[in-house]
Amino acid sequence: MSGAERHYKKSVELNPRNADALGNFASFLHGVYNDINQAEKLYQQAVRIDNTHTNNLCNYGLFLSEERREFKDAEKMYRRALEVIAQHRIDGLILLSYRVLILSTTMCDNYRR
Secondary structure, rough: HHHHHHHHHHHHHOOOOOOOOOHHHHHHHHHHHHHHHHHHHHHHHHHOOOOHHHHHHHHHHHHHHHHHHHHHHHHHHHHHHHHHOOOOOOOOOHHHHHHHHHHHHHOOOOOOO
């Protein structure tokens, strides 16, 4: 276990209901170790705890579209993030990520509305 992994793990142990800690650890496990199953569990937990955390919603949406090819669920994550930011401000990264999802799904034969 790397030092970074130990720190993320400890952060989640100390703050098991902290969406930031959960989402950051999920991103780390996915990006560094490609631990898809554990990353997904942490993303799900993070989104359940705080469904207004736009970074986690977008990261989980990207994960769902790229790793699981679950485009409808990915779209739900992006739409939820858009609902949240509509109440606050326009976030270009969310809009760009959602646009990429839409463009990629139009080219995917498996995507059905």
